[in-house]
Amino acid sequence: MRPPRIRKPPPGLASTIDVWLIGRSARVRPTPADRLLRSLSMSANHSRLWMGIGAGLIVLGNRPLRRAGVRGLLSVSLASAIANGIAKPVFPRRRPPDESVPFVRRLVRPPVSSSFPSGHAASAAAFATGVALESPAAAAAIAPVALAVGYSRVHIGVHWPSDVVAGALLGSAVALVTHRWWAARADEPALLGHAEQVDPVPHGRGLLLVTNPMAGGGNGELASAQLRAGLPAARILKIDPERDLGAQLDARLDRADVTALGVSGGDGTVSSVAEVAVRRGVPLAVFADGTLNHFARDAGVDAAEPTLAALEHGTVVRVDAAEVRFDDGGSRIFVNTASLGGYPDFVRMRERWEPRLGKWPAAAIAMIRVLLGAQPLHTVIDRVPTAIWMLFVGNGRYDPADQVPMSRPELHRGTLDVRYLRADVRFSRTRLIWAALTGTLGNSATYVRREVPALAVRVGENPVSLATDGEVDFRGTDFAFVSRPSALALFRPPEA
Known part of the structure; x- marks a missing residue:
């Protein structure tokens, strides 16, 4: 059978390279792969393929795979919205002519929206890249499927090759940008003491x-x-x-x-x-x-x-430990975190959703929920009067510095990682929610973070609850936090 000839498109419709590449694809002899690629392309309609794989990772996978599934789906939703809702209307482009590929490959009802960029390629690349940020091994298995979905759009004649390339670049970029406001958790343990x-x-x-x-x-x-x-x-x-x-x-x-x-x-x-x-x-x-x-x-x-x-x-x-001393002379050792204000409620909500959603999505939802119902806590922090929404004190240094704490790279320098959200800044609640959603928390005037060996906090006349390592069991008005360097001897092989 003679391969179809593609008529030269009007100026601006496609480049010479596009025409040449789709012509080369059209000359490939019919094989059972034609039906497979068409079915694969249709399975990715409305991101159904990626939603299915993502749901499987979340429900059946371990912790890294669950995070990978959540990040992949989040990346797909953003990339699809940008590609189909913004880029296609802004960059209208006619699709390849029907006769550009053999009849056996064509769709019964080809799409009529703008050809540029490929939404299927954007979603495929976004999902694969998002998964790769959390689980490179899982991404290695998913990447060939994503590449096949991208090529299938050319193979069945509904996209020019440059549409697919642009869509893939867009999807990968969107997935990489999620790292800006949802850092990938480091699976390496913290640096410990001698x-x-x-x-x-x-x-x-x-x-x-x-x-x-x-x-x-x-x-x-x-x-x-x-x-x-x-x-x-x-x-x-x-x-x-x-x-x-x-x-x-x-x-x-x-x-x-x-x-x-x-x-x-x-x-x-x-x-x-x-x-x-x-x-x-x-x-x-x-x-x-x-x-x-x-x-x-x-x-x-x-x-x-x-x-x-x-x-x-x-x-x-x-290993470092941390201690908090109360106004009545009592004290409490903690190994993870201590918190005041709305932070205990934030932790409870985040940990309720974290096993399935991943830490950042759970943290974002929890922060918004807490901020919407929180009341400012009037404090004096190291002799400086400050109204806050919540206070976080970590034993050791936490990463990232400008986002919700995700992991702890160090537990040996006698450091307290102190973070608090200010309530005495104009429109602080709205600004915090916006900063959390856009990944600009570190640049917000409402967010304060520093590393110190000790911290003194006094609240108003009424005692408030203090949470240490997730347990809310102390109330007081004066709290003195101090790092206890190398205070805990932990059984662990030095090479572990």
Whole structure:
């Protein structure tokens, strides 16, 4: 069969290269791939293909894959809106003539919108690039499909090649821009302090292991059973919510046969046991068994095997802790964050949605919800009167500096990462919401961030709640935060 001839298009319709390339494509002999490419192209209509893959990543994937699915879908929605809602009306262009490809390839109902740019190519590139920012391995599997979708638009004769190239560049650029206001979480653990040798804890001999049966949605019993197999000589203490954990641990530590503490649970449980470990100067073994496990992931002890090996060899690394002292003379050690104002509500909302949406989308929704209903908190921060919406104090340095904190690259410099949102700036609530949505938080006058070794905060006459490591259990008017450099000895191989 003689291949179709493409009539020379009117000036401005397509370049000579476009005509030559689509002619080369048209000369390819008919194969079963024709039907496959046409079906693939139609499956990507209205981004249905990418929505299906993204939903699968979110529902069935692990944490990085869930983040990849959310970022990919967000990138697709933005790229599709820009390509179809803005670029096509601004740059009208006629599509290739019907006879530009063999009849067997053509669509029954070809699209009639502007040819430039290709919305299908924009969505495909946006999804693949968005996934790549979170999971390069998953993107390697998705990229060939995205490339095939882009080429299919030329193969079936509904786009000029330059339409596809422009659409792909647009989609990739949009996905990369999401990194500006939603940083990709670094999966590398934080830099910790120096390594030390302590008395080994072979088979758990001398270890008091605290377990939380309700950790990880009720999987704590299973986790403690698995740890018993790896630590047969350890003493097990199940958390009783009706009793004071600190008092129970102090009583056990007074016995000469307990030389180290262990904890199996989430961030709240880890923080409570870490406080006793810091106060009593004993090393701590952490076994992550919560929903998010921020401290375990940041410290590089979210897998049990390295921690078990460190117990056998007596290897610990020094990690910073932080302390907050209250107006009544009491104090609290925390290993992740402390917060005032609307931040505790923000954390609860964010963590409720984070496992499925990813941290930035969950954080953006939570921030908007909290700001819309929050009341300003009048404070004096390091002797400077300041009205704020919320205050964040992190143990160690968090990244990124100009966005919602995502990861912690350092836990060894005696630093508090302090951030607060000012309520005493004109239109502060509106400006904060706009800055959060556009990724310009770091440039907003309503956002303050600094690294300090200590911080003093006084609130008004009425006591307010303080949240430490996700637990809201203290109220006061005067709070003194201070870093405790290298205060915690954590069982961890130095090469982990």
